[in-house]
Amino acid sequence: MSQPCGPSSDAHPRLFVLTGAGVSTDSGIPDYRDGEGAWKRPQPVTYQAFTGSDATRRRYWARSLVGWRGFGLARPNDAHQALAALERAGRVELLLTQNVDRLHQAAGSERVIDLHGRLDLVRCLDCERRYAREEFQRVLLDANPAWAALDAQMAPDGDADLEHDDFASFVVPPCPACGGMLKPDVVFFGESVPRERVDAAFAALREADAMLIVGSSLMVWSGFRFANAAAQAGKPMAAVNLGRTRADDLLSLKCALPVAEALSFLLESQPPRVAA
Incomplete structure (x- = not known):
């Protein structure tokens, strides 16, 4: 049985979840960076x-x-399904994704902001x-x-x-x-993320007890700024990512495992939802 990877439900009942390309690689969508955060x-x-x-x-x-x-x-994989299950359990304040594939929504997540569009x-x-x-x-x-x-x-x-x-x-x-x-x-490189998305994400971060980073190196500022803000607010952070992240020095816990494997425990008590 896989062991849970992330902030405990007792201490941190409401999570601000930020996801990146590593969540969608098992759906056949390549990621941008290698284990050191450099461009592939x-x-x-x-x-x-x-x-x-x-x-x-x-x-x-x-x-x-x-x-x-x-x-x-492309269709949702077990990582998307696990995060949707986490939301159904009432554990997610917001899921902020840097991905543009809408696979979180296809898996059943509803409290989602597509930071970089769709x-x-x-x-x-x-x-x-x-x-x-x-x-x-x-x-x-x-x-x-x-x-x-x-x-x-x-x-x-x-x-x-x-x-x-x-x-x-x-x-x-x-x-x-x-x-x-x-x-x-x-949102292309060199283009600004719409202000209303950023404001809504920061508002959710303020309400959250902790931050969970999943499948992102956070090498671009548009995502890292939320980890930086969480650290300044004293909120604990955990990350599930195979490689280095820009927030490594800020983390309370890091799981260097494939995302779906690390989060598989979330699916053990409830079946995944299949997109229509």
Whole structure:
């Protein structure tokens, strides 16, 4: 039987849970960093490059067209199910995820903030209309039928490690409502997290008894700031992560185990909920 890994339920009944890419690797979605917190692959495209360069947008959407096929089929794994069970047990003040895959919600978690947005939506930067990514996939394929047969290994956040001689032929459709620029409804590097998400997360952190970090190295400030705030408030912190985290010096407890294995005890008393 697995041993519980995290703050005890008696001392810390309400947890502020922060999750990262390590939660979704068992669902087939790669993570960004190695055990030391260094990049495994080239850094993701920045907001400035995406909005400022036609060539960058063509390359991004071409890779996304290929990568979405696998990303859109990803399903929750036991780590997502375990955290949903923790919420059903009344132990979660908030689950703040840095992931954009919506797999926590698919597993049944409801008290969730998607800190970096959600990849299943596409947003127009001009008129602010949002479209389902699955719907936009069909638009991309209609505009670029020759690209439908290409295949490549899935990369984090729904694109693919697609190398091509010439992305110049790729057609990026505009917003059907206003002709504006379409972008995934996620926070790119170089872009700010919406203030209301940050404020809501900090409000939940103030109400929580402790913080649990799951599958995140916290190498980017957008996530680490919550661990920093918890430490300043004197709240104990535990982490489940195979590699180094930026908050290692602040932790009360760390479990260097695969996430699903470390949290498996949460599923022993109740069956997982299957997404419809």
